[in-house]
Amino acid sequence: MFYIHCPYCQEHREEEEFHPRGEAHLMRPTDPDNATDEEWGDYLFFRQNPRGIHHELWVHSVGCRKFFNITRNTVTYEILETYRMGEQPSITAETEKLRKEQGVQTADGGWQTIGAQPDSRALNEETSS
Amino acid sequence: MSNVSAKQFNTVPAGNPAVESPLHWSYQQQKSTPSANAGVVLREKALLGHVVLRGGAIVMDEAVRQVLGMSLPAKPNTVTRDEAGERSIQWISPDEWLVIVPGGEECDLERRLREALGDAHVSIVNVSGGQTVLTLAGENAREVLMKTVAFDVHPQAFPVGKGVTTVFAKATVVLRRASETEWELVVRRSFADYCYRWLLDASKEYGIDTQ
Numbered sequence A: 001m002f003y004i005h006c007p008y009c010q011e012h013r014e015e016e017e018f019h020p021r022g023e024a025h026l027m028r029p030t031d032p033d034n035a036t037d038e039e040w041g042d043y044l045f046f047r048q049n050p051r052g053i054h055h056e057l058w059v060h061s062v063g064c065r066k067f068f069n070i071t072r073n074t075v076t077y078e079i080l081e082t083y084r085m086g087e088q089p090s091i092t093a094e095t096e097k098l099r100k101e102q103g104v105q106t107a108d109g110g111w112q113t114i115g116a117q118p119d120s121r122a123l124n125e126e127t128s129s
Numbered sequence B: 001m002s003n004v005s006a007k008q009f010n011t012v013p014a015g016n017p018a019v020e021s022p023l024h025w026s027y028q029q030q031k032s033t034p035s036a037n038a039g040v041v042l043r044e045k046a047l048l049g050h051v052v053l054r055g056g057a058i059v060m061d062e063a064v065r066q067v068l069g070m071s072l073p074a075k076p077n078t079v080t081r082d083e084a085g086e087r088s089i090q091w092i093s094p095d096e097w098l099v100i101v102p103g104g105e106e107c108d109l110e111r112r113l114r115e116a117l118g119d120a121h122v123s124i125v126n127v128s129g130g131q132t133v134l135t136l137a138g139e140n141a142r143e144v145l146m147k148t149v150a151f152d153v154h155p156q157a158f159p160v161g162k163g164v165t166t167v168f169a170k171a172t173v174v175l176r177r178a179s180e181t182e183w184e185l186v187v188r189r190s191f192a193d194y195c196y197r198w199l200l201d202a203s204k205e206y207g208i209d210t211q
């Protein structure tokens, strides 16, 4: 089970309350009347399937019912960040590659996975305020 | 829409029709025997007025201050109440709030809010017939919730005044902590019997006192 931070509820909630809705940041063709079949096909059907960093659309279906984005590592299942609709990710495949090249330890964002940080330090700080 | 001459649907019923709680049938079916030293006390706050408000927070806050004399909850997942504790406004999402008032006030509330909001882009829906409020108290109430809802109900994660929408035994519930000892569960009409029977079953080991 994941413990996912909803950017609208501004707190962590059980994965059970959420639904994944596929790839994030899909752009509808800007000129729909003149878009080619290939452009429509790409928009409607073709999706990325990366090994590593992936940006996904999720919905907090049993909570606030808002859509938001998650940056997730498809290999480790690590959730690196969540952000609102209309915002851009701060962590991408490029930034992660750069961090590795510079010898920086992997992000501590992995504590969102249950068990990774049993004390849930950040959660306790959040609720005691 | 104050300047539109659309016919307004009058939601106030004429005469004095009989009303029943969504749990009416459940009460007939489940003849519970009151147990001494019950660890869980389950009650229903039946037939209250439930109104869902949607729109911008600033314009809505002004309107509810004017009409109810209360402000919208400033933080997500919180509930504001009037001094008597009879009227409450709960944050449901950044543009949605649940107002619960004593039964019979909801139609008047809706009308006064519409007047106060004028042409603002909002939605006000009276959902009183669609849900009901159960209350859970007693020393084992929290244990029952721990095996029922996905949310952490530890006092540290769930202080008084908090309210969340979460998973309740595969259904959904709006869960609120009304006081140190009492929890409020807003359940959907169609789930009411299921939730009620779940609570009876989950409370069995502690002994349950129903009305």
Ligand SMILES: [Zn+2]
Pocket (backbone or CB within 6 Å): A006, A007, A008, A009, A010, A060, A063, A064, A065, A066
């Ligand atoms: Zn949420």
